[in-house]
Amino acid sequence: MAASRGVTVFRLPPLPTIGEVIKLFKLKAVKQLSQNFLLDLRLTDKIARSAGNLKDAHVCEVGPGPGGITRAILNAGVAELLLVEKDPRFIPGLQMLSEAAPGKVRVVHGDILTYKLGQAFPNHLIKNWEDDPPDIHIIGNLPFSVSTPLIIKWLENISKRDGPFRYGRTQLTLTFQKEVGEVDVTVVHFTPLVQPKIEQPFKLVEKVVQSVFQFRRKYCHHGIRILFPEATRLEKAEQMLMLADVDPTLRPTQLSMFHFKNLCDVYRKMCDEDPSLFAYNYREELREKRRKKSNFKRTSDDDLI
Template sequence: MAAFRLPPLPTIREIIKLFNLRAQKQLSQNFLLDLRLTDKIVRQAGSLKDTHVCEVGPGPGGITRSILDADVAQLLLVEKDSRFIPGLKMLSDAAPGKVHIVQGDILTYKVEGAFPKHLQKKWEDDPPNVHIIGNLPFSVSTPLIIRWLENVSRRDGPFVYGRTQMTLTFQKEVAERLTASTGSKQRSRLSIMAQYLCTVQNCFTIPGRAFVPKPEVDVSVVHFTPLVQPKIQQPFNLVEKVVRNVFQFRRKYCFRGVEILFPEAERLEKTEQMLMMADVEPTLRPNQLSILHFKNLCDAYRKMCDEDPRLFTYNYREELRQKKMRRGRQL
């Protein structure tokens, strides 16, 4: 059978005029009108022939057209903004039986029930014929990828099908953090959380001038493939706590961030114990720590929490808040 191709349709620019669509700044919306660029984004996902794709925030449908032209079996569109639905229905009518439109928030939508169960693969197998693609609004990109990384760690949500691949856009700066190597200035909490669970590739950068309206930053396309075995085999919330605390003082030595994992009364003793168990030099900066360093830190912290469960519930910020309240009452 010949590959599916969309019939002639109004251009994206014409769709925007036809439905009087304007990007809303408060939703950090930016439209990509150049179909050569949307084709290039979609190619980063690999061959999509006969696959099932969830597109996040399709907007006026530029990337949507490129996905459909890649001859997918099924395309799920999750769009929060009702203004875009009529234009997306036009695309749905042009590809009978291929498109399902959901008006909803991707942060709450249950992708795990969207596609047939027969697509599910064992985690150890090759990735399933399920992909997530999206030109994400800047305001939602970081919380959404953290949410999906937690899903990867639990193998639920979009990852009930197996090691579902993701091809997503981010602000260039965020993309650089996601893919930053040990020692680089961009190395951050996001680097560790993404790279311990996935192979993360910064594919290419799109200049801001390609978007309407033009954002103040450039945009990068990032591809994620979940790893068969995470590089840190501890619960997501434990890893996130250790990494977040270490990077709390990113310009200081790493022992400063490790310290705030522990109550003040035993801070020095516990910090020395954890760093010794993890074989981590206390005067390394957070960005100098490798994934292996963080694995050792998380393993050591887990052992200490198993021996003393109250440690995991300790919250440095809450301790500071209570101190301030006590001082206020004394005044």
């Protein structure tokens, strides 16, 4: 701890550099896991600053690895830092950091996709959804292999206001790697909205968006069609696009949030009118057609013997 003009500031004691930690524990980034070590202190400090004021905040860092961003977070004066790391190779180095900052750091060897963040922090931090965000932050340098399923999981948590969003509109500061093996990342800061842009169940919104982007290089009507069984596909897709006032020749990337809102609202009405519609799965229909075709071919071949 160091004092400046009467204010106590936390500073880590002298520790091996991240490069020395990597050598000490013989760590190596695994390309198959899209791992990438951030060694530039200016970059790790910038990532921590992107989260906003972390003084006395409760922070969860996702996948800290050798601990580059971790040190920047600790130097920001957090009240508590929870480190969730899946790769056991990094745990000894993180434990070293924990020992250097007693009472501030908790190290968990676990998978963030299954770890219960909704139980990770004290209940007194809970705020109403309409209030300012709680003093809780999630920070992480996400490899490509993890980023998509994790973001989808958190979006569902936001819609249900559970998991880390049980505490309120918990803020996320995440880096997304552009290329494995290069320090080339994009830092994005998220704060959940008080009122969602699309007020429909998460699973319904997810189904519509995934279907539309199934054919991302084609016109959007191709994706809309697979929301419906083959027998009514063309008719229902045309009806949905017309009611949503969406040009069928727009490509998925050209659709605005307003377009998606309209599509989801119309699809919800169609599902209400036909309760079996939401359960329809295009891929299952394809598999069933292939299975029948395969069975027919085997039967035909048997007839020729």
